[in-house]
Amino acid sequence: xESVGLHLPTLSVQEGDNSIxxxxxxxxxxxxxxxxxxxxxxxxxxxxDIRSNMDKRQGQRVTVLLNKTVKHLSLQIAATQxxxxxxxxxxxxxxNSGGYQKVTFGTGTKLQVIP
Amino acid sequence: KAGVTQTPRxxxxxxxxxxxxxxxxxxGHRSVSWYxxxxxxxxxxxxxxxxxxxxxxxxxxxxxxxRQFSNSRSEMNVSTLELGDSALYLCASSPTGATGNTIYFxxxxxxxxx
Numbered sequence: 001x002e003s004v005g006l007h008l009p010t011l012s013v014q015e016g017d018n019s020i021x022x023x024x025x026x027x028x029x030x031x032x033x034x035x036x037x038x039x040x041x042x043x044x045x046x047x048x049d050i051r052s053n054m055d056k057r058q059g060q061r062v063t064v065l066l067n068k069t070v071k072h073l074s075l076q077i078a079a080t081q082x083x084x085x086x087x088x089x090x091x092x093x094x095x096n097s098g099g100y101q102k103v104t105f106g107t108g109t110k111l112q113v114i115p
Numbered sequence: 116k117a118g119v120t121q122t123p124r125x126x127x128x129x130x131x132x133x134x135x136x137x138x139x140x141x142x143g144h145r146s147v148s149w150y151x152x153x154x155x156x157x158x159x160x161x162x163x164x165x166x167x168x169x170x171x172x173x174x175x176x177x178x179x180x181x182r183q184f185s186n187s188r189s190e191m192n193v194s195t196l197e198l199g200d201s202a203l204y205l206c207a208s209s210p211t212g213a214t215g216n217t218i219y220f221x222x223x224x225x226x227x228x229x
Contacts, residue, residue: 044220099213
């Protein structure tokens, strides 16, 4: 299928292991952060979000950690499966958006799961 | 419930032409936003509409425009196409567009400018 983003950092993980994808965000005043997964030929798919008043949030097999001190986000995927292979984007909603969506995306990380 | 639907999926245009892309949001969603995705610039926000009004706009030239209809469907237009406009154009919808609304993306429209 088609893909956009030919020069992305790649993380290769053995099936069953945990994956950690890191992201540095740009605006210290951003108050809302999201992780998306994009499979080849598809649009981004929401995974999990977190507000700036939290430092951790858990979903099904995924955990997002937010460190506002160093403007860092991470996505942890437990027991990584082949279906997790995709490009992962972190995104932030900056404060100049007037309370509405004006999402700024990071550059993306390609996760490659080795069976 | 049907997802976000974008048409056409693929199109090829010549430099200088204009193009219109369409988006039907998820039923009940009133906010529609558009993004451009390229290998060089990544995913970039174009604009967001709610109740036929543009509420936010990204850093794109005036050749990029959009509109939203009373049924929440949206179109975006790019005039005087340039080679650099070749990209995947993604439409996304959410209930109200407020921060914290989950945004759902369509599959995108692949535009190639030759």
